[in-house]
Amino acid sequence: MKAAYYKKTGTARDVLINDELETPKPTANEVLISVKASGINPSDVKRRAGWQNKNLPFPLIIPHSDGAGKIVKVGRNMSTDLIGSDVWVWNAQGGYAGPGRAFGTAAEFIAVPATQVSKLPDNVTFEEGACLGVPLRTSHRAVFADGPIDNKLILVQGAGGVVGNFAVQLASQFGATVIATAGSKERMSHALDAGAHHVVNRHDLSFKKEIMDITKGLGVDRIIEIEFGGNIETDIDLLKPNGIIAAYSSTTVPNPTFPYYKLAAKGGQINLIQSFNLPLEAEKQCQRDLQELCEAGKFKVAIGKVLPISEISTAHEMVEAKTIIGNVVLKV
Ligand SMILES: NC(=O)c1ccc[n+]([C@@H]2O[C@H](COP(=O)([O-])OP(=O)(O)OC[C@H]3O[C@@H](n4cnc5c(N)ncnc54)[C@H](OP(=O)(O)O)[C@@H]3O)[C@@H](O)[C@H]2O)c1
Structure with missing residues (x-):
């Protein structure tokens, strides 16, 4: 099968290789997916670059945790009814707590446990489905982990980013x-398009006052935080008594x-969010909420760039440059 991989960490251009590899076979509880699109997240490029100096946990790594495609084969414990289903995939690279998985979605085929796929909602394309695993599951957990949100005032820091949006x-x-906070006009409009009721430029000198004025001096109930260490002092100032900061980065x-x-x-309170370790009920709720929003035609995925898998190095560089608004996706 066609695949991209790396055998050492380093810059995208130095270490990413496009080549042919053996097509995997699904084990008993796995499904084999013909990958149509592979989504790239900051965690994928950080791993490939050797973030936090982690050694490679496997001799060869096919990158990317997220993807979407069609089930073409199933392991012996799986129902053959699954064959032909269009699905989105998560955690293909696994979490940071253990070694993770060697083979991600940047390949024509991937074998993953059936517990790591979900049916693609009818009106969601493969490219869009490849953007759900890390970003949607993280944002869903950050929004809902701390109880009902009805009538809560929520500050989303970095709302022009993929997870924040x-x-x-x-x-x-x-x-x-x-x-919502964002750092440029374009990202501010992106946050408004996503449904923010107010948006503030985080580079404005008066941005804290602007937020406090919106809250009539009371502060916010919750903060969804992208840059915990950099923003914690500000966040505490903006938080209501008994408020909660859900930080994912x-x-x-x-x-x-x-x-x-x-x-x-x-x-x-501080709640640290990790999409690679979602509790099962949170995972199921995320899938139900996605289905509900899609059926109502109220879910939007912003795709910033689609490139062929042969251009994986360029795609990784785009994610690192942080200039694209929306997800960067590879067509496989
Ligand atoms: N814990 C988890 O499970 C988890 C899951 C997904 C992602 N992450 C991490 O979360 C981060 C964001 O991921 P992403 O996919 O959303 O990336 P992204 O699309 O590149 O978004 C980054 C956003 O951060 C904003 N930003 C940068 N510095 C900021 C600051 N000091 N305060 C507020 N906003 C700031 C930028 O917007 P402006 O400059 O316009 O404000 C940009 O919109 C990455 O580091 C990623 O590794 C963690």
Whole structure:
């Protein structure tokens, strides 16, 4: 089969190889998928680059956790009724807590446990389906992990990013009032298109005051945070008493310190979100909510760029450059 892979970490152009590899065979509880689209996330490019100096857990890695395609074969414990189903895939590379999985979605075929696929909703394309695994599951967990959101005031930091933008859609569709932050006009409009009720440019000197004015000086109930270490002081200022910060990243400050008593004085809580380890019920709820939004025609996936798998290095560089709004996807 056609596949992209790497055998050492480094820059995309130095280590990514397009070649032929043996087509995998599904084991008893797996399904074999003919991959149509492979979605790229920051975690994929970080792993390939050797983020946090992790050694390669396998001699050869086919990158990417997310994808979509058609089931073409099933393992002996699986119903043959599944053959022919269009599905989206998650966790193909597995989490950070263990070694993960060697073979991701940047290949013509992937064999994955049947528990890691879900039927593609009718009006979702393969390219869109390849953008759901990491981003949708992360945003869903960040929005819903801390209880009902009806009538809550939620601040989504980084709402022009892929995860943040899904978080805006979910929070606004399911009854919250959403204040979004973004760093440019284009990303501010992207947040408004997703359903944000208010949007503030995070580079404005008065941005904290603007947010407090929107909340009539009361602060927000919840914050969905993309850059925990960089924004924690601001977040505490913006949080209502007993408010909750659900953080899914702290890339620029990976070992943050935070003012314990400033947060404790508010009875504030911190919830760290990890999409690779979703509790089963959260996973199922995410799938049900996706289905509901799709059936109502209320779900949008912003695809920033689609490239052929032969251009995987360029695609990785685009994700690293962070200039594209929306997901970068490979057509396989
Ligand atoms: N824990 C998990 O399970 C999980 C899952 C998915 C992603 N992540 C991590 O989350 C991060 C974002 O992923 P993504 O796919 O959404 O990436 P993305 O689409 O590249 O989005 C990044 C966004 O961050 C915004 N941003 C940068 N610095 C910011 C700051 N200090 N405050 C507020 N916003 C800031 C940028 O927008 P502006 O400059 O316009 O504000 C941009 O829109 C990555 O580091 C990724 O590895 C973690």
